[in-house]
Amino acid sequence: MFTVMFAIARTVGWVAHWREMITDPNGRIGRPRQLYTGPVSRDYRQISDR
Numbered sequence: 001m002f003t004v005m006f007a008i009a010r011t012v013g014w015v016a017h018w019r020e021m022i023t024d025p026n027g028r029i030g031r032p033r034q035l036y037t038g039p040v041s042r043d044y045r046q047i048s049d050r
Contacts, residue, residue, distance in 0.1 A: 021027070
């Protein structure tokens with residue numbers, strides 16, 4: 001019964017994603033872009049020196 005209740009609760013989200021996928025003219029998957037903004041190079045220490 002848990003699986004059925006889980007699926008019923010998720011159906012609204014699944015249908016919303018399906019409708020968005022069908023109506024999107026570009027047909028792309030929406031993912032946030034991630035860019036690393038940290039330091040380019042870091043100092044490396046050998047395991048024996050740690």
